[in-house]
Amino acid sequence: MIFIVIPVFNRWHFTKACIDNLQKQSYTDFKIIVVDDGSTDGTSEKLASAYPEVKVLNGNGSLWWTGGINLGITYALENRADCILSLNNDTLPTVDYIEQLVNASNMKPGALIGSTGIDVNTKEINYCGERIKWLTDSAESLKDSLGKENMKGLHEVSYFPGRGLLIPKSVFSKIGLFDREYFPHYMADYDFTFRARKAGFKVYCCIEAKLGTYPEASGANQLMAQKSFKNYKEHLFGMKGAANLKYYYTYVIRHCPIYLLPISVTIGTLKRLTSYWIKPNFM
Incomplete structure (x- = not known):
């Protein structure tokens, strides 16, 4: 039994479209x-x-992403969930999305299985x-390293x-929930998967588990799209700032x-201080 946990705040049109697509899944x-x-x-x-049929749990506006996902996970585990699928509301699962995740999980028991993001506008993998x-405080993207001919598996x-x-x-049993205290909104998921790996769990991406996404819809990208000194401050220090220095x-x-650590922190800090003005707008 899979429990899908979707934290939301407004944006009903996204939530509705996501649930409509979930109701069309080949795996039920x-x-x-x-x-x-x-x-x-x-x-x-x-x-x-x-x-x-959808279970709704309510917060008072102070949960943010991490508090919201933890509340849903806690409910799911109390109700005999075998797996948790954390999902954002601004996504569009393809019809065989959950089936592909389950197949991947059966191939790699105990592993965490991630999805492939597809831009809903361009239909390209993002x-x-x-x-x-x-x-170098950087990352090698599978998209770049694999090449189109090997984008599978x-x-x-x-x-x-x-x-x-x-x-x-079993992951929650061993390492607990997402860290709401130190990562109330952004980076809690990256931290969680690093902790899982340190505890002996593998993390994979399933190329066939495709999830439509709206890159321009995230709060971080909206800050990038409307450049101003006010948004720059939010970018570095605010709850919706993906470059939040405290969390980083x-x-x-x-x-x-x-x-x-010394060289990584130095390079990472410089990148976060300058990237806001260098990166192109998302909108």
């Missing part, structure tokens, strides 16, 4: 939990009306996992985002090999 042994963290667009009421390079990666990640219950330092100190 799953339940959906939506954690609505104080939406003001009637998300909970609309879910109750249109999808009574994410399928990475392998970390601490020395299962490939081990260093970490994986929580947007479409199948996690066996906690993450890199926790996971980078100690002998590479």
Whole structure:
């Protein structure tokens, strides 16, 4: 039994489209939990009306991503979940999406299985996992290293985002939940998968498990799209800033090999201070 946990805050149109696609899945042994963290667009009421089979858990607006996903996971584990699928609402699972994840999980028992992100507009792969390079604070993308002719099967990666990640219950039994205290919104998923690997679990990307995504919809990318000194400050220090320095330092100190830490932190800090102005707009 798979429990799909979807944290949401407003954006009903995304949530509706995601659940509609989940209801078309070729694999059907799953339940959906939506954690609505104080939406003001009637998300909970609309879910109750249109999808009574979906379990809705409510927050007061202070959960953010990590608190929301943990609340849903806790409920799922209490109700005999075998696996948790963490999923963002701004995604569109293909019809065989869960079936492909389950097949991959059967091939690699006990492993965490990630999804392949497909841009809903261009239909091109925009994410399928990475392998970390601490020395240069960078990562090698599977998309670049494999090439189009080899984009198939299962490939081990260093970490994986929580947007479409199948996690066996044994992982939570051994390492606990996502770290809400130190990573309330961004980087909790990367930290979690690093912790899982340190505990002996493998992390893979399943190329065939395709998940439509909207790159421009994330809060971090919206900050990048509308460049200003106010957004730059949010980018570096705010809850929605993907380059948040406080979270980055906690993450890199926790996971980078100690002998590479000084140079990795120096390069990583410089990248985060400058990338906001260098990277092109997402919109």
